[in-house]
Amino acid sequence: MPGRGGRIFGKRGINELGDESGDINEPVDGKSIKSAIPLGLLSEGEEGIIIAHRCGRGLRRRLLELGFTPSSRVRVVSSFPGLIVDIKGSRIALGRGVAMKIIVSLNSGGGKDDN
Amino acid sequence: MIIKVALIGNPNVGKTAIFNALTGSRQHVGNWPGVTVEKKEGRCTHRGAEMEVVDLPGIYSLTASSIDERIARNYIIKERPDVVVDIVDASNIERNLYLTLLLLELEANLIVALNMMDIAASKGYEFDTEKLSLLLGVPVIPTVATTHFGIRELKDAIIEAASGKNKRRKVTIGYGEDLETEIRRIEEMIMEDPHLSGTYPPRWLAIKILERDEEVIGILERYQKKDVLEVVGWEK
Numbered sequence: 001m002p003g004r005g006g007r008i009f010g011k012r013g014i015n016e017l018g019d020e021s022g023d024i025n026e027p028v029d030g031k032s033i034k035s036a037i038p039l040g041l042l043s044e045g046e047e048g049i050i051i052a053h054r055c056g057r058g059l060r061r062r063l064l065e066l067g068f069t070p071s072s073r074v075r076v077v078s079s080f081p082g083l084i085v086d087i088k089g090s091r092i093a094l095g096r097g098v099a100m101k102i103i104v105s106l107n108s109g110g111g112k113d114d115n
Numbered sequence: 116m117i118i119k120v121a122l123i124g125n126p127n128v129g130k131t132a133i134f135n136a137l138t139g140s141r142q143h144v145g146n147w148p149g150v151t152v153e154k155k156e157g158r159c160t161h162r163g164a165e166m167e168v169v170d171l172p173g174i175y176s177l178t179a180s181s182i183d184e185r186i187a188r189n190y191i192i193k194e195r196p197d198v199v200v201d202i203v204d205a206s207n208i209e210r211n212l213y214l215t216l217l218l219l220e221l222e223a224n225l226i227v228a229l230n231m232m233d234i235a236a237s238k239g240y241e242f243d244t245e246k247l248s249l250l251l252g253v254p255v256i257p258t259v260a261t262t263h264f265g266i267r268e269l270k271d272a273i274i275e276a277a278s279g280k281n282k283r284r285k286v287t288i289g290y291g292e293d294l295e296t297e298i299r300r301i302e303e304m305i306m307e308d309p310h311l312s313g314t315y316p317p318r319w320l321a322i323k324i325l326e327r328d329e330e331v332i333g334i335l336e337r338y339q340k341k342d343v344l345e346v347v348g349w350e351k
Contacts, residue, residue: 065176
C-alpha cells in the first residue's frame with residue numbers, strides 16, 4: 001500500500017497535501033492552498049472547505065461516507081472538548097485527532113454550499 | 116402472505132415518523148439522531164395485504180465497521196425483506212443518496228421515500244421525482260411523514276413492489292474500465308459456485324471483496340473460495 005499520510009504538513013511541503021494513493025486529495029484549486037489548515041484548529045463558528053485528508057484508507061473511507069468529501073463546506077459548531085461540525089446538513093462529532101487529519105481551506109466561497 | 120418491509124435511511128430523516136405513519140403505532144420520535152438503537156416492529160393492513168414493518172437504525176453507509184450499520188446490513192442480506200423502503204431527507208439529498216446507491220448495489224427490492232418534502236420546499240427545492248425514479252430504477256414517493264402526506268401512495272408502492280410486477284431497469288453503478296475488468300473477473304469466479312451466487316448478489320460480493328470488506332472476506336473463506344481471495348492478495 002502506498003504511504004499513509006503522517007504529519008499534517010509533511011517534508012514535501014504544503015503544496016503536496018495529498019498522499020500518493022488517491023486523487024481525491026488533490027487540492028481543489030491553487031489559491032486555497034495558502035490558507036490550508038487542519039479542521040481541528042478552527043474555532044467555533046468558523047467555516048472551511050475540505051481540500052484533503054491526511055490519513056490512511058480506512059479513515060478516509062469513513063470520512064467520505066460521513067460526507068467529508070472534497071470541496072464540501074464544513075462549519076465548526078462546537079470545538080471543545082471534541083468537535084461538533086455541520087456538514088451537508090448533519091452534525092457530526094469528531095475527535096480532535098481525526099479533525100487534525102482533515103485539511104480545509106479558509107477561503108470563503110468556491111465550495112459547495114449544501115445547506 | 117405477510118409482506119416484510121424494512122425501513123432504512125440516514126440518521127434523523129424521519130424513519131420512525133414514517134414507521135408510525137405506516138403502522139399507526141406511537142413509537143417515541145426524537146428530534147435528534149440515534150433514537151433508533153435497535154429494530155422496532157409493527158404491523159398494518161392495506162388493501163387486504165398485511166405488512167410487517169421493521170424500523171432499522173439510522174446509518175450513513177453499509178460497511179461492516181460499526182454495530183448499527185452491521186445490524187441494518189445483515190437484516191437486509193439475511194432476513195431478505197420483501198421490500199426495503201429507503202427514507203431520504205429531501206432537504207439533504209446529496210448526502211442521503213449515497214446510502215441509496217449502496218442499497219441498489221445490494222440489489223434490495225427498493226422504494227425511495229422522499230421525506231421532509233415540506234422542509235425541502237421551504238428551502239426552495241423542486242424535484243422531478245419521475246426523472247429521479249428513472250435514474251435510480253426504483254419508485255420514488257414524495258412524503259411528509261408528520262402530516263401523513265404520501266403515506267397511502269407509499270403503501271400502494273410497497274404492495275406493488277412486493278408483487279414483483281415492477282418492470283424496472285436494473286441500474287448498475289459503473290466504476291470505470293480498470294475496476295470493471297477486475298469486478299467481472301471476480302464475479303465469474305463467484306458464479307462458478309451456484310449456492311454462493313444464489314445467496315448473495317455476485318456483483319456486490321465482487322465489489323466488497325475489492326474493498327476488502329471483512330464480513331464478505333469471511334463469507335468467501337467459509338465457501339473456501341481461495342481463488343477469489345488470492346486475486347485480491349488476501350492471505351491468512
